[in-house]
């Protein structure tokens with residue numbers, strides 16, 4: 001599998017308060033913090049909000065600049 005041993009905060013569960021992992025939204029390009037509702041699928045989360053998720057998924061491209 002593709003498990004990494006490095007301590008990367010982007011995929012691991014937050015331990016300390018104030019050190020939540022962050023990601024960059026694929027649609028608006030803004031950074032967003034880990035949320036409890038994403039605890040189960042944080043690895044699959046790519047958008048900061050439902051709004052970006054809808055507009056982003058319709059594009060079909062991974063990256064567009």
Ligand SMILES: [Zn+2]
Nearest residue numbers: 025028048052
């Ligand atoms: Zn967004």
